[in-house]
Amino acid sequence: GENVEQHPSTLSVQEGDSAVIKCTYSDSASNYFPWYKQELGKRPQLIIDIRSNVGEKKDQRIAVTLNKTAKHFSLHITETQPEDSAVYFCAAYYSSGYALNFGKGTSLLVTP
Amino acid sequence: NAGVTQTPKFQVLKTGQSMTLQCAQDMNHEYMSWYRQDPGMGLRLIHYSVGAGITDQGEVPNGYNVSRSTTEDFPLRLLSAAPSQTSVYFCASSYSTPVTDTQYFGPGTRLTVL
Numbered sequence: 001g002e003n004v005e006q007h008p009s010t011l012s013v014q015e016g017d018s019a020v021i022k023c024t025y026s027d028s029a030s031n032y033f034p035w036y037k038q039e040l041g042k043r044p045q046l047i048i049d050i051r052s053n054v055g056e057k058k059d060q061r062i063a064v065t066l067n068k069t070a071k072h073f074s075l076h077i078t079e080t081q082p083e084d085s086a087v088y089f090c091a092a093y094y095s096s097g098y099a100l101n102f103g104k105g106t107s108l109l110v111t112p
Numbered sequence: 113n114a115g116v117t118q119t120p121k122f123q124v125l126k127t128g129q130s131m132t133l134q135c136a137q138d139m140n141h142e143y144m145s146w147y148r149q150d151p152g153m154g155l156r157l158i159h160y161s162v163g164a165g166i167t168d169q170g171e172v173p174n175g176y177n178v179s180r181s182t183t184e185d186f187p188l189r190l191l192s193a194a195p196s197q198t199s200v201y202f203c204a205s206s207y208s209t210p211v212t213d214t215q216y217f218g219p220g221t222r223l224t225v226l
Contacts (some may be wrong), residue, residue, distance in 0.1 A: 010185040032211040098162055098209045099170055104154040
């Protein structure tokens with residue numbers, strides 16, 4: 001099945017700095033890559049996604065880039081704020097099943 | 113809409129006991145799934161369903177059963193609980209597959225097996 005690797009596992013940044021989280025996937029047929037944010041004790045929530053026919057997508061302070069040749073995609077958060085502190089999960093669509101495969105998560109801490 | 117609901121929020125079981133985790137959605141979603149979340153392991157798919165009467169296994173199905181008799185409900189059954197099943201369980205749903213439609217998660221059930 002699909003193997004999704006996510007790095008780093010923890011990330012600490014100062015408020016106002018940028019944060020970048022990277023994921024790689026193994027199934028070259030994967031065509032959908034969402035990112036979820038999970039605050040402590042809460043459920044995961046979709047924050048942005050990208051499909052294989054697009055190289056970059058932006059939504060205010062967050063953006064996702066996709067390199068299909070290299071099979072990796074990244075989440076970029078600019079002008080980080082303390083409320084961005086959470087665990088972020090990347091995922092890739094598992095083309096041989098109707099399911100998403102998730103990375104192991106990145107714990108982001110934004111310090112004031 | 114209540115969205116995706118899960119009951120109970122917390123549960124403690126003894127090894128060997130059985131129980132059912134409930135999941136319901138009121139959004140007329142065809143696709144429903146169950147994940148378990150363990151520290152450092154991310155979200156791992158247990159079972160999923162693409163519609164009433166249709167279920168399939170995910171990455172970690174052993175020890176769990178599911179059924180989908182209605183569009184709204186997708187219960188997860190633990191037949192004989194083991195300590196390795198201590199985890200947080202999330203149910204999720206989407207109108208169609210997660211590729212084409214946003215997947216919404218329930219609030220989770222924290223299960224401890226002693």
